[in-house]
Amino acid sequence: MxxxxxxxxxxxxxxxxxxxxxxxxxxxxxxxxxxxxxxxxxxxxxxxxxxxxxxxxxxxxxxxxxxFVDTHHHLTQSFGKALAFGEPSEIFRRIWVPLEQHLNEEALHVSARLAALEALRGGFTTVCDAGTRSEHGLQALEAAVRESGIRCVLARTCNDAGLDEAAAANIVREAERHLSAHHPDGLLHASLAISIPEAASDAMLARVAALCREAGAVFQVHLNEHLASIERSLIARGRRPLEVLHHARALGPELLAAHATMVTPHELALLRDSGAAVSYNPVASSWKGNAVAPALLMHGLGIRLGLGTDGTRSDGFRLMDAAETAQRLTSGMDVGDFSTGAGWTWLSMATGAGADAAGLGRVTxxxxxxxxxxxxxxxxxxxxxxxxxxxxxxxxxxxxxxxxxxxxxxxxxxxxxxxxTDWDARALMDRARDLAREAVAAAPIQRIHLPSAQAPRPSS
CATH class of the missing domain: 2.30.40.10 (Urease, subunit C, domain 1)
Known part of the structure; x- marks a missing residue:
């Protein structure tokens, strides 16, 4: 044989x-x-x-x-890729939201299946999807996950900022339905998400955290990622994003906080004492961030950590390399820490510790x-x-x-x-090219950085 x-x-x-x-x-x-x-x-x-x-x-x-376990992904963003390269931070406003709003159900399905294929090729057997902004919901994503065969922690987004009580109540009902759904193949694991703390009321933050805690699911939030998001939160709520979660009683062991790149000593203590997990996304910091999360410090404090791609590139080995390199450059060199966690730290975050952060420590x-x-x-x-x-x-x-x-x-x-082994990946890629061209042409995407072929070159 x-x-x-x-x-x-x-x-x-x-x-x-x-x-x-x-x-x-x-x-x-x-x-x-x-x-x-x-x-x-x-x-x-x-x-x-x-x-x-x-x-x-x-x-x-x-x-x-x-x-490998990818603790932070956006499966519906695979059509964008290099559109985000060279762009200022918070590209979600100018690229991801417009693009996702112009994905029909087929495009949503093909985009997610393409992302899952990339993840599998990079050695990821599990991905945590942080929630789609598409109005078409999660059915296309669920189908893509099953057909590709990857394990997925799949979040339903529960933002209620600016909505009335009836709309908020409907969000809670849909969240409860999502958490209680049965997935007999065992590959789908329900989760809830709020994009950023300011995208939800204090009541919704608390309710979503409680629902996840009761269901044994993870509550996914982008947290303290960019300076702009911290400033907006201070202006709107008088608190930094992580402090908003703490004030709303939404900071606990069910939380999976993506990024947490800009955290104060007080916020590190809050994360540690709450039992929350953090998804450390070093490639995202390199490509579009304002800072690198103090992952080694978090690790030393006992904060639960996994590694995430943020949909940048799905390659588990390169992700571990980036994780170690970023810590060496930002914190190890200055103090003579030549080990910067050593290989086993990053192997753990990419596998077992990552599974724990994703709420799957008893599964994978x-x-x-x-x-x-x-x-x-x-x-x-x-x-x-x-x-x-x-x-x-x-x-x-x-x-x-x-x-x-x-x-x-x-x-x-x-x-x-x-x-x-059992489906035609090249046919999927051909269809993805066609659908991506249609979606990008229709979406009001705003790029600041010119494409390579159009960018001016310095005169000789």
Missing amino acids: DLRTALGAPETLLRPELTLIDEVPRPDLAVLLRDGRFADVGPADEVAQRHPGLTPVDLPRRLLMPG GRIAPGLAADALLIDLDVPELTPSWDLGWELVRLAHRGQIEAVLVQGRLRLWQGWP
Whole structure:
């Protein structure tokens, strides 16, 4: 039986050269995949003895590791991509809102499916979608997630600023319906979101947080991302965005705060004491931010942290590299911290700690018995890892998505050598090109930065 066939079987016993267990690459282990879960994990000989009817699949020069978890994504923004490059911060007003408002149901579905494909190709088996602004709702997103086969924490947006009591009451009803919906395939996990604290009343902030707390779901909010958003909040509410949440009694362990790049010592204490989680988005800071979140300081304070792309680029290895690099440049170099968390910190945030931040710590993020078999098979026989001295560090700084041989979500082979096994990705890409051209042409997008072909060049 060849490897691809073996990975597609309902029950498979894998014996990779290395298995990543809690950020430590361990040799001589075997992993049994059954019914979409890791059914057994342990010393290879012992696991083989417990399952004499199965022939182990030897995987020399390969690493089996948990799939990456993207704790902050916007699945409906994949049509924009480079339209946002070189732009000032808060591009949502000039690019994302106009674009999403001009996506019909098909475009919404294709955009989300394209984003899910990109995520899977980058090693992400789970993404947290922060809520769409499209009037077409979540059905297209749900279909895209199921068809692509990625795990998704899917938020319903609950903004009520400027709405009357009847409209606010309807938002709460829809939120309750979203949280109570049953998803038999196990890939969709309901969440609620408010875009930014000022987009909702104190009453709605408190109600949404309480609903999520009661349902065991995460409450997603963009928080303290840009200077402009902090100033607007101070003018409108007399408080910084994080302080607005605290005042509204909406700051608790159910919170998944995206960005938190500009936080005061007092706000760090609030995050720590509340048990809230933060999605650290280093590439977003690099491309369009005013600051880099003090992730190492947060980590040292015991604040729960995961890594997020913010829909920038879906590549788990490059995300870990960016996370470590940003901390080294902004906080490590000045104080002689040459380790800046070391490889294991960023591996944890990209996998197990990220799953915890997303409210899925009991579902995914680690290779352990009973958890969903969301995993990557990594080819280690590459020049970049030859010789290999410290694989934990090397995965953060040297590995790349081209080494991902297989992507499994809930035990099912979703991608083989970068492409889906059971649907036509290239047909999707062709349709995405057509729909994106139509949507961008119709949307009143305002760009400040000229495209590369039109930008003036310095005279020689």
